[in-house]
Amino acid sequence: MARRFTPKIITTNDLLEGDVIYLTADGSWTRRFSDAKLFLEQAEAEAALARIETRQDIHVGAYLADAETGIDGRPQPVHFREQFRATGPSNYFHGKQAETGDVQVQ
């Protein structure tokens, strides 16, 4: 039996800032995990990843990460590594957790 596909988001690091960004439904980038597009089909996720991999002028090292729908209906991380990437380090209030305001990329 084929394994059930775990929904995915596409994430990468911004070329200039180096910080974590996510692909949105309209093909732009966001700095918030919850604004990422959730892919429910493997083929669609892989096709989208192949498309954005050509945009190396924007980002570095795109990959698919497991995600699930939270109680608010928006995607949230499954693995703790993605949780940390979405939040920032635990020893200082730096990174995503300290960011406010505009989170759009470019």
Added chain:
Amino acid sequence: MYRYSEFDDAFVRARVAEFRDQVNRRINGSLTEEEFKPLRLKNGLYLQLHAYMLRVAIPYGTLDSRQMHQLAHIAEVWDKGYGHFTTRQNIQFNWPKLADVPDMLEALADVSMHAIQTSGNCIRNVTADHFAGAADDEIEDPRPTAELLRQWSTDHPEFQYLPRKFKIAVSGSPNDRAVTRAHDIGIRAVRGKGDETGYEILVGGGLGRTPMIGKVIRSFLPKDDLLPYMEAILRVYNLSGRRDNKYKARIKILVHETGLDELKDQIETEFTARRRVFPGVNQRLLESLNAHFAPPEFVDAESSEYELRRTRDPLFRTWCDTNLNRHRDPNLAIVTISLKPVAGTPGDATADQMRTIADLAKSFAHDEIRVSHEQNIILPHVPKAFLPRIHDRLKRSGLATANIGLISDIIACPGMDYCALATARSIPIAQEISQRFDELRLERKIGPLKIKISGCINACGHHHVGHIGILGLDRAGVENYQITLGGDATETAAIGKRPGPGFSAEELIPALERLLDAYLTIRLSGNETFLQCYRRLGDQPFKTALYPDSARKAA
């Protein structure tokens, strides 16, 4: 300390200009990431979880106040106001922006610093005993040797594409504070039969996935032969080291698979050939380097102020008892400034703290500063008379923690709070341990204890050689921590043994409490250290403490 020649300065500045051009070309799209990545790594620039990270070389951990001030400046202008001192005696900045990195490197070049060969499969920053030139047990200062190796290995055309990274450590003392036995090559100053100084050469040590203690490949190498002998080792490794599997590519695997005797034969053959082509320039260079590291002129200062403060101020006395080491001149002391405050991040210093340290070094300590592989800062030459004033200023800057060599003086790699390779976090574990044992007021009762924490199997946190080692792993999507016991990083080096299964983050601290309670109960006296006790009794009583349920079941 070593002062850059015009050649050094021109070389470093040319590299900055070259990298500036490479960054520009990456940003304007002329270079792909695939093309750019090896170039940025050659200049110490990584991309981590949340941001880029710039790793700056501090050769053999030695710097002066001007350089420390510049690191503070860089931290403030281009980072978030702090830096992280590492187990490689380097400093890392965790938040640079790509376009700013050339300016950061330019600022480093202004104070004779750089980030060259802090990454990639080349000979990395050469490390050395952080008490170099000051320790009372020293045969010779290891830094001229380390500097010779730095000059020889920098941009060495033959060794830029080794099978894997290559780390060399140098110690000038019989007491090994430089972990020479866990390096690809360890160099130890020794005395020969005629009392002349030479080197013992160890090869094939390393931690990581396959921890190994280095083996003696030459028990006495004349000083003149150092570079041809290094080239012989590196050449054999470069040609025969495995390139088919990253995890088997370090020289320790070559030593293990080839056998020491066979490898020694190959190296000696290569050495005989190489030695002929070394015209002696290296020996003249080493002599000229000695002058750069001539000890400062120590003056006999009045130390009654120090004695008086010791008797009157218990905080000062406690700090002296833990954070000072004997200097070879009885009027001086070696001061270790702890970067491990209770619940702090091991190895981190704010820009203000860096400035405090720089000013203290300049005013009171012959302008010398060292970074230790244990992630603390050393003032190697402090006249005792100045100790009360130094302590006062350290206190004001949150730098007077009196815990060197104790349970909260923890080595921890950045772990999954920063590192892209990590499988679990390290820093919060270090913070919890230091906080918990501070609450229990057990630190001094437990006494000398080295806890070392790595957030993945690559072992940047040296967990294998911790008296208690902690390795963070990902077990089915949950952080899990394996304990090892009985490791030792010194001249009696040993790899710690795993007593049983790992613990969740919540279970870990109670497990450590049980372990150390058991130690306090079974030790012969307050003088028997944890490591001595472990060596006397083996792991059984500690296993029982860590895993009381399985002990009960077995009974």
